[in-house]
Amino acid sequence: MRYYLCTFLLLYFSPYTIATETVVPTSYQTFTDSPFKQVNNFTYFHLDNFESGSHLSTPGITYDRGYVRRPAKWVDSVDSDDGNINNTCSGCHSFFAPANINKPASVTISFNPEILGGLPTHAGLVWTDGKGETRFKAYDIYGNIIADSGTTNIADNSFYGTTVDDYFYGAIHPSGIAKIYIENTIDALEFDHLQFGSNIQPKYEAIAPIPYLDFTKNSPYSPLVETFEYFYLETFETGNSDFIGVTLSAGSNRAPASFIDSIDSDDGQIDGKCSSCRSWYVDQSSQRGLIISFDQETLGQLPTHAGLVWVDGLGETRFIAYDKNGNVLTDTGYLSIADNSLYNTVDEDHFFGLIAHEGIAKLYIENTENGLEIDHLQYGFTKNLFPSSVTINSYQSFTQDSPLSELKDRFNYLHLETFESGAVSIPGVHFSNGTIRPSASFVDSVDIDDGVLDQQCINCKSFYFSQSAERGITISFDEQTLGNLPTHAGIVWTDGMGDTRFIAYNKHGDIIADSQSIAIADDSFYGTVSDDYYFGTNYEYGISHIYIENTIDGIEVDHLQFGYIAPPAVQKVLPHQYKSYTKDSPFFQYESSALYSYLETFESGTIEIPGVSFDGGYIRGSAHFIDSVDEDDGIVDNKCRSCLSYFVDQTSQKSVNITFLATELGGVLPNYAGLVWTDGKGLTRFKGYDLEGNLVADSGFVSIADNSFHQTFDEDHFFGFEYPSGISKISIEYTENSLEIDHIQFGYK
Secondary structure (H helix, E strand, C coil): CEEEEECCCCCCCCCCCCCCEEEEEEECCCHHHCHHHHCCCCCEEEEECCCCCCCCCCCCEEECCCEEECCCCCCCCCHHHHCCCCCCCCCCCEEEECCECCECEEEEEEECHHHHCCCCCEEEEEEEEEEEEEEEEEECCCCCEEEECCCECCCCCCCCCCCCCCEEEEEECCCCCCEEEEEEEEEEEEEEEEEEEECCCCCCCEEEEEECCCHHHHCCCHHHHHHCCEEEEECCCCCCCCCCCEEECCCEEECCCCCCCCCHHHHCCCCCCCCCCCEEEECCCCCCCEEEEECHHHHCCCCCEEEEEEEEEEEEEEEEEECCCCCEEEECCCECCCCCCCCCCCCCCEEEEEECCCCCCEEEEEEEEEEEEEEEEEEEECCCCCCCCCEEEECCCHHHHCCCHHHHHHCCEEEEECCCCCCCCCCCEEECCCEEECCCCCCCCCHHHHCCCCCCCCCCCEEEECCCCCCCEEEEECHHHHCCCCCEEEEEEEEEEEEEEEEEECCCCCEEEECCCECCCCCCCCCCCCCCEEEEEECCCCCCEEEEEEEEEEEEEEEEEEEECCCCCCEECCCEECCCHHHHCCCHHHCCCCCEEEEECCCCCCCCCCCEEECCCEEECCCCCCCCCHHHHCCCCCCCCCCCEEEECCCCCCEEEEEECHHHCCCCCCCEEEEEEEEEEEEEEEEEECCCCCEEEECCCECCCCCCCCCCCCCCEEEEEECCCCCCEEEEEEEEEEEEEEEEEEEEC
């Protein structure tokens, strides 16, 4: 069977646009009052009312401070949490953050896309008590503020469970919300009903191998079929070997037989076998592996989504994908998924695939022993996988108001054009229209360009276009001159009339960000600065050009700014056996010279090192099944008497994230970090992240388990890495059963 879908005119006839919405604070007594209650098609949604008594009951979130407050007369919970709406909540809980000395009481709540399956698009909470002024903010993954309530006066100055001042604050951001922040300026802070969810299909660059019995039920591409401009599913059931836009380097279509391993559902039933079915087989006797190449000329565009299902073979399996330049997009490494049977079993069948905006040129699959068998080759193309949002904010100074200023130390290049030289002095930039306007009373330049912030700019210049013949200014970036297209670009609109709009494009001409038309003009043409606003965006694959317009009269802009931040390289983490910190840790050598260096063995029964936060798990008391590091009883002898470890029950979460808090580490994140995995089943994976949440270290899934849960030590392995720019988080996960770790270690050298 072949499944073809072509919808070239169905979806993308109109530009894809993204806008950020700030939810205005609203009175709240019950979840029915939440604006999120009306949203349909969440791919996930969590509401935590804290009535469980724990802030760890909801997965994928981290609080930087505070705790769940037990019922008492002064606890201010949401009215309905006792089942009644009567202006009080009896026996209820809330989340409480103590007062901060000389600064507002605040809580930052961070969302973990790895655990959640993607950042939430909707996030909010209900502020229930405090004093002074209240403020809510939300941030994207780059740290940009995407929602800000400003300071609001809602407190009733009572600390005894009143509900009249309970207000919902929240944000909606289709590109994903990385964290939210709430504060009040006086005394402590109390909130309730944390709620967040995603109502767009999660998008991944690499998709971890997943069990697969049926396209509709198991393929990550199945829910997206209607969004593709083309999509092909090749089940090989026709017996043909001629495929549209794709070439297979080896193998043949295998006729039905008892030893054929095809997808379970290819005979129309999911019953643990596939009767009279086909697959694609490569004997690997002369050359290992299968290369699947996509032809851009035939397809029109290289696929953005491509994958296959590995169904049989022996040894270890590996999947790699490449872009058109031969660069590796993803590499699983060697994984143990084979069941060692060559007779039509289906439990070992796994999907391997990825999503890549710039296009996938080749897939490679192999197993290390015997022949190779695959099925359900699937590939498609869609636009605007990773659209960006537009940041808009009032602007008087680059240092104070530009989102790029905060990132200036991370840019490989960063340019700011103020036009004060009287010429466009930056190479690699082209303006479609307009000219630099010399100083005059009606010229509207950025406030700071005369060196003083005083609501005016004396003898300053700007860039102006009359818009008499056509509307708008397009500013193009030349990749050859600049070396790389900018990942961040913005401009300050300073004057004009009507509505203003900003759009950004990638090198293919696709819209990646669109502010839509907004009203910011003050209708004055005499150098006022109150309506000066920054418009900008970021896009990791490169911004080719930006466009800005207003609908009436001429347009005036200033402070063009753009820069490039190279994506972090992902280190390959190689685990090694570990029994002793002094003998087996690569970090022991740094102890004497490091600014700080910490080792947590958990043997005290509490976490004693500063600056770490765990999003799940607990310290496990001594027992015969506890798997601690060998030396923790003082002797390396293949056992540890009365020792402790850290345990994560994976029935509730598949991984544990360990976050480092720079504020508790002297303001400096560690530049080396690791841990020791001591027990579990299946495959293990370790990952590390930088300050911006980028993946910078990854072991891939590795097979180290000995399948014993009774204090064995040969399987204990160290995972760790060094990263000079700072490590914000490490995580460890396991595909089966629960997870046990020990010897958390990190420092700054």
